[in-house]
Amino acid sequence: MTANGAQAPAVRPPAIELKNIDKRFGPVHANRAISLSVPAGTIHGIVGENGAGKSTLMSILYGYYQADSGEIWVDGKLTKIDDPGDAIAAGIGMVHQHFMLVDTFTVLENVVLGVEGGLLLRAGMDKARKELKRLEREYKLEVDIDAVVGDLSVGLRQRIEILKALFRGANVLILDEPTGVLTPAEADHLFRILRVLKQEGKTAILITHKLREVMAATDNVSVMRRGEIVGSVRTADTSPPQLAEMMVGRKVLLRVERRPAKPGRTVLEVDGLAVIDGHGVERVKGVSFQVRAGEVVGIAGVAGNGQSELIETIAGMRAPSGGRILLNDREISSPKSHLSPRDLRGLRLAHIPEDRLRMGLIAPFAAHDSAILGQQGRDVYNRNLMLNQGAIVTSCADNMQRYDVRPSDPKLASINFSGGNQQKIVLAREIEVDPEMLLVGQPTRGVDIGAIEFIHRRVLELRDAGKAILLVSVELDEIMGLADRILVMNEGRVVGELKSEDADENKLGLLMAGISSKAA
Amino acid sequence: MAASRDTPAWVDLVLLPALNLAAAFVVAGLVILVLGENPVKAMGILFYGAFGYGEAVGFTLYYATSFVFAGLAVAVAFHAGLFNIGGEGQAYLGGLGAGLVCLFLGGLPPILVVPLAMVASALFGAAWAYIPGYLQARRGSHIVITTIMFNFIAAALMTHLMVNVLIKPGQQSPESREFDPGTWMPFVHELAAKFAIAVAKSPLNLSIVLAIAVSIFVWLFLWRTRWGYALRVVGHNETAAVYGGIAPAKVIIGAMALSGALAGLVGVNEIMGVQHRLILNFTGGVGYVGIAVALMGRNHPIGIALAALLFGALYQGGTELSFDMPKLTKEVVVVIQGLVILFCGAFEGMFRPQILAMLRRRRLQAAAAAGA
Numbered sequence: 001m002t003a004n005g006a007q008a009p010a011v012r013p014p015a016i017e018l019k020n021i022d023k024r025f026g027p028v029h030a031n032r033a034i035s036l037s038v039p040a041g042t043i044h045g046i047v048g049e050n051g052a053g054k055s056t057l058m059s060i061l062y063g064y065y066q067a068d069s070g071e072i073w074v075d076g077k078l079t080k081i082d083d084p085g086d087a088i089a090a091g092i093g094m095v096h097q098h099f100m101l102v103d104t105f106t107v108l109e110n111v112v113l114g115v116e117g118g119l120l121l122r123a124g125m126d127k128a129r130k131e132l133k134r135l136e137r138e139y140k141l142e143v144d145i146d147a148v149v150g151d152l153s154v155g156l157r158q159r160i161e162i163l164k165a166l167f168r169g170a171n172v173l174i175l176d177e178p179t180g181v182l183t184p185a186e187a188d189h190l191f192r193i194l195r196v197l198k199q200e201g202k203t204a205i206l207i208t209h210k211l212r213e214v215m216a217a218t219d220n221v222s223v224m225r226r227g228e229i230v231g232s233v234r235t236a237d238t239s240p241p242q243l244a245e246m247m248v249g250r251k252v253l254l255r256v257e258r259r260p261a262k263p264g265r266t267v268l269e270v271d272g273l274a275v276i277d278g279h280g281v282e283r284v285k286g287v288s289f290q291v292r293a294g295e296v297v298g299i300a301g302v303a304g305n306g307q308s309e310l311i312e313t314i315a316g317m318r319a320p321s322g323g324r325i326l327l328n329d330r331e332i333s334s335p336k337s338h339l340s341p342r343d344l345r346g347l348r349l350a351h352i353p354e355d356r357l358r359m360g361l362i363a364p365f366a367a368h369d370s371a372i373l374g375q376q377g378r379d380v381y382n383r384n385l386m387l388n389q390g391a392i393v394t395s396c397a398d399n400m401q402r403y404d405v406r407p408s409d410p411k412l413a414s415i416n417f418s419g420g421n422q423q424k425i426v427l428a429r430e431i432e433v434d435p436e437m438l439l440v441g442q443p444t445r446g447v448d449i450g451a452i453e454f455i456h457r458r459v460l461e462l463r464d465a466g467k468a469i470l471l472v473s474v475e476l477d478e479i480m481g482l483a484d485r486i487l488v489m490n491e492g493r494v495v496g497e498l499k500s501e502d503a504d505e506n507k508l509g510l511l512m513a514g515i516s517s518k519a520a
Numbered sequence: 521m522a523a524s525r526d527t528p529a530w531v532d533l534v535l536l537p538a539l540n541l542a543a544a545f546v547v548a549g550l551v552i553l554v555l556g557e558n559p560v561k562a563m564g565i566l567f568y569g570a571f572g573y574g575e576a577v578g579f580t581l582y583y584a585t586s587f588v589f590a591g592l593a594v595a596v597a598f599h600a601g602l603f604n605i606g607g608e609g610q611a612y613l614g615g616l617g618a619g620l621v622c623l624f625l626g627g628l629p630p631i632l633v634v635p636l637a638m639v640a641s642a643l644f645g646a647a648w649a650y651i652p653g654y655l656q657a658r659r660g661s662h663i664v665i666t667t668i669m670f671n672f673i674a675a676a677l678m679t680h681l682m683v684n685v686l687i688k689p690g691q692q693s694p695e696s697r698e699f700d701p702g703t704w705m706p707f708v709h710e711l712a713a714k715f716a717i718a719v720a721k722s723p724l725n726l727s728i729v730l731a732i733a734v735s736i737f738v739w740l741f742l743w744r745t746r747w748g749y750a751l752r753v754v755g756h757n758e759t760a761a762v763y764g765g766i767a768p769a770k771v772i773i774g775a776m777a778l779s780g781a782l783a784g785l786v787g788v789n790e791i792m793g794v795q796h797r798l799i800l801n802f803t804g805g806v807g808y809v810g811i812a813v814a815l816m817g818r819n820h821p822i823g824i825a826l827a828a829l830l831f832g833a834l835y836q837g838g839t840e841l842s843f844d845m846p847k848l849t850k851e852v853v854v855v856i857q858g859l860v861i862l863f864c865g866a867f868e869g870m871f872r873p874q875i876l877a878m879l880r881r882r883r884l885q886a887a888a889a890a891g892a
Contacts, residue, residue, distance in 0.1 A: 026880075317762050342765025351763070359763040362756045373753065374764035376746040386744050 013076030015040040015172050015203035016061065016092075021070035023056055030056040031067070032227045038172075038220075040075070043194055043204045045214040045235065048224030049247055049448035051418045054207050057224070058174050061205075062094045063087040074172075093165025097176045099157050103150035108132060110149055111164050128167070135166050139196050154304075155186030162193065172203045179213055180445075183302040184476065184509040191217040209449070211240040211254075212477070223247055248450045255477070256456040259464065261484040264293035267328060267437050267468035268314070274322030275309045283309040285492040286323065291437070296459065296469040298483025298500075300476065302512050306492035307472045308354060311441050314470070315351040316341040327437060345374060350430040354441025354472060360426040361414040368396035368410040371429050399428035404454070420451030427455060431462065438462060440471045444478060456482060476505055490514040531875055537816075537864060539871050541830075544863035548856045555852065557845050566856075569840025570833035576840070578708065578722025584825075584832030585724075585789045586611075588731040590810025591828055592738050593645075593783035595819035597663075599742055600775035601755035606652060606667030607783040608807025609674030610645040614784025615791040616678065617644030619696065619798035622791070623686070626700030633703050638730070638788050645784015646777040648674060653776025657769035663776070671807070682800050696798040705793035725793035727785075734785065735821040741778075751775050783807060815865040827864075834860065 016038040023031040031053045038044045048054045059065045061072065063081045072079050074090045081087050087094075101110050108129060117124030132145050141159045149157060158178060165173055175194075179187040194204050194217060206218060214221050215235060222232040223246040231246050244252040268291040275284035283306045291297045299307050312318050314325055316332070316339050325333040327347055332339045341351070353359035361370040372381050372392055381392050393410050400408040403424040405417070414422060423443065430438070440459065444452045459482055463469055473479050479486055486503050488496045488511035496511040549559030570580050590607045597604035604610075617640035625633050652666035682694035705725040712719040742748035754761045754771040761768050790802045809831055816830070817823030838853030863870070 026883075315763070316765075340765055340767075341763060345765060353763055358757070359760050362753055362760055364756060365752075369749070372749075373760060376749050376764070382746060386740070387746055387749065389744065 012040040014038055014073070015042075015075060016205070017073040017076075018057070018061070019071040019073065021057065021060060021067045021072070023053075023060060023065060023067050029227050031060070034070070034227075034229055036222055036229060036232070038203060038205060040203050041198055041201050042219040043198055043206060043217055045206045045208065045218035045221035046224060047208060047211065047214055047221060047243060047247060049209070049450065050420065050446060051448075052224040052247070053227040054224050055176065056227075058094075058176060058205070058207060061087065062092060062174060088168050088170070091169055091171035092174065093168060093170025093172065094174045095158065095161040095165060095176065095178060097178075097180060099161055101149050101157055101160060104148065106148055107143055107145040107152075107160050107163070110160060111145075111167050115168065132163065132167060135163060138200065139166065139193060141193060153186075155182050155189065158182070158186075158190065159193065170202075172205065173197065174205045174207070176207045177209070178206065179208065179210065183512055184505065185513055187213065211243050214243065215240060225249060244449055248448070250450075252449055253453055254449075255481045256453060256460060258460055258481070261295045261463065263295040263484070264466060266290045266292050268470065269326040269329075270310075270314065270323070271326070272323035273310070273313065273320050273325060275306070275313050275318060276321040277309060282321070283492050284313065284320075287489075287492075287494050288323075289487055289494065289497075291468045291470050293436075293468050294463060294466045295484045296463050296471055296482050298479040298486045299470070299472045299489055300479045300486055300508055300512060301474070301489035303474050305489045305512075307489055308441070310489070311351070311354070311439050311470070311472050313338075315349070315353075315439055316344045341374065342377070345433075348434070348436040349439070350433060350435035350437070351439040352426055352430050352441060352443060354445070356419075356422050356426050357415075361422055363413070363415040365414055366411050367400075367405075367414055367417065367425055368393045370414040371396040371399065371410070371425055373429070375429065375433065396425075399425075399432060403428045418448070419446035420448040423447050423455065424451065427458065431458065436467060438467055438469045440469060442473055442475075443471070444473075444475065452478075476508055479503075479508070480505075488512055528879070531872075531879070535875065536868070536871060539875075540863045540868065541860065543867075543870075544856075544859040547863070548859050551852070551855060551859075552848065555847055557847055562841060562845060562848060565844050566834075566837035566841045568837075569844075570837030574720030575722050576836060578720055578724040579836040580829070580832040581728055582722060582724040582789070582794070582832070583835045584828040585728045585731045585793075586786045586806045587809055587813045587828035587831050588735060588825060589782055589785040589789065590806050591813030591817055591824040592734060592821065593779045593807075594810045594814035595817070595821075595824060596738060596742070596751075596782060597775055597779040598814060598819050599748075599755045600751045600771060601758070602653075602656070602663050602772065602775060602779075604649065604652075604667055604776065604779050604783075605664055605811065606649060606670045606780070606807070607786075607810045608803055608805065609667070609671035610648045610780040610783035611786035611790075611803045611807050612671075612674045612678055613648040613787075614641035614645035614781075615787030615802055616681070616798065617641045617784065618787040618791045619686075619699075622699040622703040623696060623798070626703050628702075630702040634705070634792070637703060637792055638785070641784045641787040641791075642781035643784070645787070646781040649776045649780025649783070650773065653773040653780075656776070657772040678800065682798065686798055694800055698797045699792075701796075703792060704796055705788065707793075723794045725789065727789035727793045730785065730788060732825075734782065735825055738782070739821045747774075783810070812861045812865060816861070830860070831857070 014037045018034055018036040021031050021034040034057060046054050056065065060067045063083045063086050066082060072081055079090050081090065108125065111132060112124060112128045136143055136145065141163055143156060143159050143163060149160065162173065178190060182190065197204060208214060218235045220232060221235050221238065223230050223243060225247060240254060244254060271288050273284055273287045274282060277283045287310060289297065301307055309318065313320050313333065319338050320333055320335055322335060324331055327349060332344060357363055362373065375381065381388055396410040397408065400410065405421045405424045443455050447455065459469060471483055480500060480503055483500055486498045486500060487494045488508060490512060491514065495514065498507060545563065552559040552562045569576055571577055590611060593607045594604055618637040621633065621637040621640045625636060648670060652663055652670055655661040655666050656663040686696045687694050688697040705727055708724045709719040709721050742752065750766045750771055753764060753766055754768045758768045786803060786806050791798065795802055813824055813827045813831055817827035834857050838856065842848050842850050842853055
């Protein structure tokens with residue numbers, strides 16, 4: 001380092017330099033001799049599939065884990081980072097995927113939490129307020145520091161996390177999958193903030209699996225696969241297909257080919273549906289639409305605009321407060337009575353839930369036990385009073401073969417599969433009973449690119465086989481790639497319907513943000 | 521990655537419990553030393569008192585029988601995500617159920633009345649747990665609070681019944697009359713005598729066979745039936761249960777009833793097996809020991825059987841110990857039991873990091889050796 005520094009004193013040393021970082025978890029080699037250099041004042045993307053070692057690497061940099069061997073250099077100095085305190089002291093800040101904020105506190109209170117600066121709050125608070133105002137203005141964060149966090153949107157909360165890191169003196173910001181919960185507009189705003197930070201000389205490391213964002217926001221990008229860095233390139237010199245190929249190790253179709261739909265009779269009819277959630281808030285407000293056999297209807301929208309409640313009500317998990325739902329012209333749900341998820345499975349309605357760990361699987365159960373959830377009463381899985389263990393394990397093993405689940409071990413606990421493989425287990429369970437109507441929520445959330453291709457193909461195969469499919473996704477690419485018709489939800493209402501050939505990101509984005517289709 | 525960080529099964533199931541138990545006895549030894557007794561000798565007496573001779577083994581197994589019922593009761597509720605603290609009261613009521621049948625239907629042939637009394641003990645226990653289960657599922661009253669309160673209600677109810685209703689006329693102490701001998705659970709030593717096998721006299725009775733049968737039933741039920749599956753799904757993830765078409769409220773009520781039925785069977789061992797009449801406080805804290813037994817036994821029938829045996833040995837050996845070493849009073853024996861619960865329950869994972877670090881070092885050395 002010193003040699004370099006002596007030759008070119010004007011050039012800043014790399015903000016972060018990792019040398020031969022190695023980390024094992026038991027038999028898993030999570031990081032193999034990783035060397036990475038992040039020049040100061042740049043935005044550096046790190047992409048890779050789940051389990052490629054991105055999060056482990058960043059956790060080592062932020063002090064959650066210690067590397068088995070290797071060195072971390074910060075600003076040209078060899079730095080020992082044993083816990084997050086050391087990382088913060090070295091000027092490294094982390095913006096977590098899941099925000100670490102107290103909902104009932106104001107922005108100011110949240111930011112000073114842990115660094116109040118003395119026994120009495122007042123003095124520290126006043127100083128903090130001044131400093132925060134300065135930071136907020138300088139980096140154009142547009143946050144009201146006296147607002148209560150619980151009242152703020154997801155995008156704003158993320159900016160508070162950034163503010164928190166900056167307040168603690170961060171020069172390097174690690175952002176872990178920052179756009180997973182943002183609208184396209186919010187994501188754009190985030191990238192604008194990152195560019196301002198860059199101009200001010202700060203460095204950002206962006207961990208993501210969305211190639212579009214890497215292309216839009218970064219200067220350099222490193223690709224990880226199986227614990228190794230398989231390449232670091234300048235973003236300007238690469239392309240999404242090339243990155244995808246590096247990530248997966250083979251050519252990947254980013255958009256599965258789709259033939260025109262041949263819609264048949266109406267299978268599902270939702271008529272004026274309204275749903276009130278457990279807190280008494282009306283989450284779905286008079287939604288009507290139909291899904292016909294042989295078509296995919298997509299519901300786009302920012303997470304939390306009533307899509308979850310809509311799909312759960314159709315699946316029989318919630319009672320509507322108004323309207324009704326018909327399946328094959330039979331009323332299955334109205335405020336007076338509704339069929340249970342069990343009854344609906346009997347009517348050949350399948351449901352791939354949007355949150356597989358909260359709903360689709362039982363985390364500590366063996367895969368074969370998760371693979372019968374909702375179907376534990378089926379004859380094939382029972383013999384007299386007992387479950388037919390042999391049949392259950394065999395059927396699970398068969399499905400694992402067919403859906404290429406890895407490792408194909410039915411006895412392994414569900415939680416120990418990667419996201420994509422968990423999703424395939426759920427997919428196999430729901431599809432293999434040959435449903436007529438399929439509800440699909442966020443089918444590729446947290447799923448690897450390779451598995452996304454597989455899942456998308458499967459969904460389209462089912463459509464071509466004449467199934468009616470309702471797809472909810474916050475990923476615009478996914479909606480545009482799969483759906484024949486797209487409904488956009490905003491604050492519990494369907495604010496627009498587009499044919500897939502008429503849809504583009506711009507139109508959808510405006511609708512999602514609640515700007516009416518006429519204006520768009 | 522999560523899997524690789526898991527401990528190997530033999531470490532979890534054999535090494536760690538053994539280490540925890542050893543640690544508990546080391547600390548217990550220190551306590552005994554401070555009290556001015558020889559710890560090695562004391563432990564010797566404890567062990568001999570529990571397993572050293574026929575009568576001791578009989579007593580140990582008799583205690584263990586009740587602990588198995590109480591432990592299984594806690595475990596079944598636990599798998600449904602419920603903490604049933606009410607085993608004590610459910611066992612108490614279970615004894616009442618068995619006692620009422622024995623008192624009022626005692627004239628029937630044994631082949632009829634014994635099973636009937638067993639069913640009654642389970643039904644009474646189940647009914648006593650059903651109410652907190654119902655309140656939890658339909659009214660949101662927390663099961664821990666209600667089951668604790670139901671222990672007190674059970675105690676008050678039994679006192680009232682024993683003092684005012686079931687008391688044998690013309691005596692002072694609140695006991696019922698002795699049951700008809702046809703209703704007694706046969707003692708193991710008497711049964712063995714019929715086959716000319718000499719077994720030391722002890723309270724051990726055929727309830728232990730029931731305990732073994734019920735343990736197998738619980739295992740089959742939880743892991744091999746769709747109802748047990750539904751119960752475990754609710755216990756792990758209620759949202760997933762709803763998604764899977766399982767109604768959590770029904771499962772919660774059913775699980776509590778089953779849990780109460782198991783606890784109620786304690787009454788078979790105590791009332792039909794040993795006391796042969798209804799008395800006050802025959803449960804003597806068995807329901808609470810069941811919590812420790814289930815905790816130590818990892819809520820699995822095999823673990824529960826082993827933990828019940830351990831606690832049975834502590835009870836029996838401890839009694840002998842305080843008898844032989846007067847300085848070590850009954851309270852000191854409770855301290856030893858407490859230490860076992862502390863180390864095997866609360867500090868259950870205390871040695872795990874060290875063991876894992878040791879394993880990792882050995883693996884790295886092995887890998888280095890292989891590499892070189």
